[in-house]
Amino acid sequence: MAQFGDYQNEIYAAGLRGVLPKLPVDAATLEARAEAAMPPHVLNYVQGGCGDEATQRRNSTAFADWGMVPRMMVDTRVRDLSIELFGLTLPTPIFLSPIGVTGICTADGHGDLAAARASAATGVPMMVSTLANDPLERVAEALGDTPGFFQLYTPRHEGLTESLVARAEAAGYKGIVVTLDTWVTGWRPRDLNTGNFPQLRGAVLANYFSDPVFRSLLARPPEDDPAAAVMTWAATFGRVLTWDDMAWLRSLTSLPIILKGLCHPDDARRAIDAGADAIFCSNHGGRQANGGIAAIDMLPDVVAAAGDVPVLFDSGVRSGSDVVKALALGARAVGIGRPFVYGLALDGAEGAAHVIKCLLAEADLLMAVNGYPTLADVRAAGATRQRR
Ligand SMILES: Cc1cc2nc3c(=O)[nH]c(=O)nc-3n(C[C@H](O)[C@H](O)[C@H](O)COP(=O)(O)O)c2cc1C
Numbered sequence: 301m302a303q304f305g306d307y308q309n310e311i312y313a314a315g316l317r318g319v320l321p322k323l324p325v326d327a328a329t330l331e332a333r334a335e336a337a338m339p340p341h342v343l344n345y346v347q348g349g350c351g352d353e354a355t356q357r358r359n360s361t362a363f364a365d366w367g368m369v370p371r372m373m374v375d376t377r378v379r380d381l382s383i384e385l386f387g388l389t390l391p392t393p394i395f396l397s398p399i400g401v402t403g404i405c406t407a408d409g410h411g412d413l414a415a416a417r418a419s420a421a422t423g424v425p426m427m428v429s430t431l432a433n434d435p436l437e438r439v440a441e442a443l444g445d446t447p448g449f450f451q452l453y454t455p456r457h458e459g460l461t462e463s464l465v466a467r468a469e470a471a472g473y474k475g476i477v478v479t480l481d482t483w484v485t486g487w488r489p490r491d492l493n494t495g496n497f498p499q500l501r502g503a504v505l506a507n508y509f510s511d512p513v514f515r516s517l518l519a520r521p522p523e524d525d526p527a528a529a530v531m532t533w534a535a536t537f538g539r540v541l542t543w544d545d546m547a548w549l550r551s552l553t554s555l556p557i558i559l560k561g562l563c564h565p566d567d568a569r570r571a572i573d574a575g576a577d578a579i580f581c582s583n584h585g586g587r588q589a590n591g592g593i594a595a596i597d598m599l600p601d602v603v604a605a606a607g608d609v610p611v612l613f614d615s616g617v618r619s620g621s622d623v624v625k626a627l628a629l630g631a632r633a634v635g636i637g638r639p640f641v642y643g644l645a646l647d648g649a650e651g652a653a654h655v656i657k658c659l660l661a662e663a664d665l666l667m668a669v670n671g672y673p674t675l676a677d678v679r680a681a682g683a684t685r686q687r688r
């Protein structure tokens with residue numbers, strides 16, 4: 301039976317033939333490669349974060365404060381990494397987090413389709429951002445049978461929100477991820493110092509420009525007057541959501557609703573009371589607010605508050621052992637952000653798929669060595685806080 305860890309054998313076997321992996325297998329070397337190769341404005345947008353990026357750094361380094369204890373004399377020849385989510389059986393416990401500029405991360409400007417192809421090739425679901433260079437319908441086609449989730453940036457215009465959600469439903473997405481922490485952009489010195497905000501340059505707005513309701517707000521079509529269309533986008537972008545809006549959001553769709561950006565246990569409880577189907581514990585990779593606690597350190601309390609409701613997690617995941625630690629701390633599934641974007645920028649769909657395969661191989665081999673044949677064993681083993 302094929303196991304995710306077999307990717308390691310493939311790499312060593314290729315090495316015997318003198319063929320090295322096209323991209324590095326670890327996040328740090330991969331990021332260094334991306335730094336050398338990506339256009340500076342795209343690199344800065346992807347790599348950068350809020351303020352002096354202390355929270356962003358802490359997101360990844362905090363994983364070192366958690367440790368796992370191996371168990372021996374357990375038969376782990378076969379590992380099962382599959383999960384159940386909203387009635388779906390997914391082959392792995394990871395997914396691609398929504399990234400609003402995947403579209404401009406490949407030279408052809410179709411990075412969203414390339415990411416979707418990587419998702420389809422690996423069976424790892426993709427969360428598709430509202431901010432994309434290709435309309436959500438085309439991305440859904442590229443996903444094929446692999447589940448996609450539509451990430452909603454809730455516009456101020458209710459009719460536009462309804463239209464985006466209806467389009468996502470019609471295109472076959474399996475859930476709506478409502479991002480709560482980004483109605484306004486956090487203070488990002490790298491982008492500010494270079495005066496660069498891709499959306500205002502007209503990038504990644506295909507879901508708006510293709511939307512009948514958005515088009516009805518314009519005096520002239522985006523094809524004839526792109527600058528005015530961008531200004532209308534900026535004016536309609538970010539609705540401030542409060543708990544009072546949950547009933548309205550719930551009324552828009554029968555798909556599962558996942559609330560992204562919840563880090564406080566009281567917010568998790570409130571979300572569940574208001575009808576959310578899953579909690580997505582994330583601090584947006586430290587891009588929105590600086591000065592915050594590392595996301596992984598907030599996960600255990602959110603999991604405890606959520607009870608049986610699934611908790612998804614991202615922010616700072618850089619390795620297979622980070623994935624396993626987040627699962628040990630109670631996440632149902634773990635989102636991959638910047639690392640897959642670097643793979644995509646360096647080698648398109650294949651590069652992104654390579655990053656995914658490396659993360660899964662490392663997670664799988666860790667489970668093999670540590671005596672955890674299933675994710676239930678990972679969860680039961682847990683992770684413990686340790687001193688540095
Ligand atoms: C370049 C970039 C664009 C992003 N765009 C979105 C987005 O459109 N919607 C969203 O909900 N989150 C967005 N995020 C946040 C990610 O979904 C995820 O929470 C974050 O990348 C996790 O942090 P990490 O990449 O450091 O692990 C973006 C992140 C990056 C790096």
Ligand SMILES: O=C(O)C(=O)c1ccccc1
Pocket residue numbers: 400431482484485486499584587
């Ligand atoms: O770059 C981001 O993290 C992001 O998701 C975003 C999207 C729109 C406005 C501001 C930030």
